[in-house]
């Protein structure tokens with residue numbers, strides 16, 4: 302929020318007592334001083350009832366569950382928003398990382414409201430933005446093929462995994478997110494039939510209790526599958542891969558928000574549960590190394606991928622944020638030489654999100670998604686290796702149009718993290734790292750988690766997925782193609798000064 | 808625009824029985840409130856003595872009378888009926904407190920009746936106003 306920072310949580314805890322106390326005080330005033338006080342008695346009585354109802358009766362609004370009538374003040378400001386903001390705060394297209402307009406669209410989708418926009422775009426719509434090119438002859442509805450993408454088919458794996466929607470939930474760990482958020486995402490993904498990445502939160506206990514397919518992420522600390530030294534334990538990986546709902550493994554080489562940097566899990570955060578799920582001792586800080594101990598150079602990296610593929614028996618991919626194309630070219634050459642390819646490569650844009658990372662890394666490290674994606678696609682095509690793997694793209698791709706743009710530039714499917722946080726009701730308060738998330742997503746504080754009702758938010762996640770997938774199909778029709786596989790640079794208008802322009806021209 | 812959606816009112820989905828009940832509540836509450844309110848504004852002897860007992864004569868009598876008339880008018884207009892009911896309920900809560908603590912139980916049944924009618928309106932129209940919907944949405 303752009304308003305001054307107030308600790309809503311503490312304030313509302315005070316309000317919970319102060320409002321009924323005022324009702325009592327007014328009653329006494331009315332009884333013994335002047336009847337006029339009873340105007341206050343009635344008002345505070347009503348406010349008390351309202352507060353209780355917000356906190357315990359309704360389940361739809363996380364802010365109201367957590368902050369009661371004080372949360373209502375926030376809603377009121379929001380509905381007066383367009384006018385107020387215009388003059389005092391920031392405009393509809395100013396907030397970052399996601400503008401109010403972008404967020405509002407996710408919220409609408411999540412609530413299942415199919416609202417058209419009136420009169421015109423709120424964007425500048427200048428010639429310096431990438432746009433989609435429609436066809437004069439849209440594909441008739443019904444002729445657009447349903448989406449299908451299979452991972453692991455090049456290797457002829459019996460465990461090859463097929464997705465039927467172009468979107469997957471990108472890595473968000475239990476740890477960065479609290480338990481209810483993880484459960485709501487997993488349940489929503491299950492309802493919509495898409496897989497969810499576990500993030501590097503260790504053994505996916507909570508996700509496994511919900512009915513959805515999982516991509517297990519192995520971070521550099523190998524939480525969940527590590528031995529005492531923090532190296533990969535084949536035995537634990539095998540145990541994990543034998544869970545029927547774990548469908549794929551993702552080896553995280555780097556992440557857009559903090560490429561080339563490991564994380565530190567402070568000992569205060571290591572609860573008994575986290576210690577068990579991640580396989581780390583309590584009472585000691587745990588350092589995630591910036592790279593996998595097993596991957597010291599190109600050959601050992603490729604061999605590590607082979608090892609994970611063989612031990613798990615599942616489609617296995619890698620996730621990375623692009624730093625240098627030369628390095629990647631060398632890595633792909635090594636893969637070709639050893640005939641080992643990851644079943645997918647997830648490209649994470651430098652603009653990617655995170656629970657917490659140092660500012661220079663968030664702001665200044667790693668290639669932005671589009672040039673990275675275009676570059677990787679190009680290198681693979683030039684080396685004749687493109688068909689050996691699948692490309693996934695992540696980086697602020699929220700909404701069907703952004704998905705389509707990613708797929709025009711080489712992605713086979715789309716990964717999204719923050720889009721799903723928004724669908725859970727994230728208000729972009731940017732407190733994910735402080736354990737004080739006001740809507741109970743990025744927090745382990747039980748009193749804040751009270752706001753997030755899993756059954757309710759799971760439906761929003763599902764609605765969001767289905768709404769966007771529906772939009773995506775209609776975009777394909779307007780682009781004049783029959784399936785997402787046909788998408789290419791020719792479906793894009795790319796401004797000449799853009800760094801990806803060369804790719805589109807060629 | 809990112810403006811809030813105005814969902815369709817539930818009016819179309821209400822059964823005739825419920826609609827009848829709704830209008831009985833609205834008309835009943837409005838009638839009694841208007842009758843009581845205009846009496847206070849006009850300065851009935853009964854009202855004056857009551858508000859003298861409360862120590863609010865004449866300002867309180869006029870204020871409450873105006874609020875009662877206002878609530879009655881709001882209750883008669885479809886779009887504002889919930890707010891009228893809320894206002895009516897508030898004034899009646901005050902009246903109930905007054906009867907219980909100062910005035911004696913004589914006028915209590917009327918106040919309770921109007922309060923109940925207002926609650927009826929609020930209940931039947933619970934989906935009409937955002938603030939009510941937010942209270943109970945599940």
Ligand SMILES: Cc1cc2nc3c(=O)[nH]c(=O)nc-3n(C[C@H](O)[C@H](O)[C@H](O)COP(=O)(O)O)c2cc1C
Nearest residue numbers: 471472473500501653654655656696697717718719
């Ligand atoms: C709260 C949060 C936690 C994340 N945790 C992980 C993680 O454990 N492992 C990882 O590889 N990426 C993690 N990410 C990065 C996302 O998976 C994703 O790559 C990135 O946010 C870009 O996608 P987006 O723009 O759709 O959010 C996290 C992101 C967020 C916002």
Ligand code: SF4
Nearest residue numbers: 727730731732733738
């Ligand atoms: S703290 Fe919560 S609401 Fe704020 S940005 Fe993070 S997830 Fe969203």
